[in-house]
Amino acid sequence: MTTRSAQLLRLVHARPGITRAEAARLLGVSTGAATELVGRLTAAEVLTEGPAAPSGARGRPTTVLLPHPAGPLVAAASITSENFQVDVVELGGTVVGSVSANHGDRDPAPVLAAVTDAIRALTPENTRLRGVGIAITGPVSRDQRVDSSGLGWHGVDLRPLKGEADVFVAGNDAMLAAAAESGRGAAAEASIALHVRVAAGIGGGIIAGGRIVTGALGAAGEFGHLPFGDPRRRCSCGASGCWGNEVDGTALARLLGRPAPPDPIAYARRVIASDDADARAATRTVAAELGRGIAGLVNGLDPDLVTVGGLGVELLEAAPDAVQNAYRDGLMTFRRGSAPPVVAAALGDDGPIVGAAEEAWGLVLDEVVSRLRGPA
Structure with a gap:
């Protein structure tokens, strides 16, 4: 069941607005099994069902699978040599809050502090923030340290930006833009x-x-x-x-x-x-x-x-x-x-921040399914 739950969550994330019947068809399960999966994920406050956008067609209103209003969120940030942007993104990729500011600062401490403050301001319900993704100019090592000639940062540890989130990912902005174009572009x-x-x-x-x-x-x-x-x-x-x-x-x-x-x-x-x-x-x-x-x-x-x-x-x-x-x-x-x-x-200039959100969401979905599975 957890495997199917993971597949359903990834499907809803990749294809926002999908119906339960269409999800059942793509997953190769019965409508009854799909109903059970949706019920379990609704009880876990990850998914819900709601009316589709009006189409003007006659007949019974269509319901679609949507992110739960109390469900998990991801904060994604893009940091360049001149400014930063922070987006809060729900399941399905919709941005539900955003802030940006110039910095022009070669000292990493005030920039990282400003990004942290922006994430906190956009996610007052801190328990919903499950993941943080960072796109930044310059190569990022596997231990989340960045070397950026454009920023003048060398060996700067990005991990403090994780805060209280469950998962954290950071990467080069161009590499994450590549991931975004492959996933949603x-x-x-x-x-x-x-x-x-x-x-x-x-x-x-x-x-x-x-x-x-x-x-x-x-x-x-x-x-x-x-x-x-x-x-x-x-x-x-x-x-x-x-x-x-x-x-x-x-x-x-x-x-x-x-x-x-x-x-x-x-x-x-x-x-x-x-x-x-x-x-x-x-x-x-x-x-x-x-x-x-x-x-x-x-x-x-x-x-x-x-x-x-x-x-x-x-x-x-x-x-x-x-x-x-x-x-x-x-x-x-x-x-x-x-x-x-x-x-x-x-995706234009949004490519890096979309990629950061997508990479963080990939880890968050793994974490959500792990919690559904419970202790080993």
């Missing part, structure tokens, strides 16, 4: 999906069979530090020739003969949106570098779909030919006949 139907996210550098992830490939140290997906760039250029990470330095806002500034901007993301957005001829030429050059690097990743990783997020979406819209031509030119010959499509991410 443009790569939902892909078996092996590659996500490339351009921000202040390049990150991403590979999702195989619905699972993130995190690597031996938990730091996979640092695609921007592949040596696809000029080997004479030293990166702040310590390596030389990093691809990210050819695609971000600093690359655009360099091409335009300008000093490195203090906010490379905002600067890149202004340049990409500009009608100035020099800006358009610089944008095409950077877009081609993006396409060429994606080709290298496809040659090496063999995905069936590539999603592009962050500034990559804007480069794809502003210079689609530059991206696609460089991508195809960089592919091995045998791949060109059926090249994996390169498409814009569906």
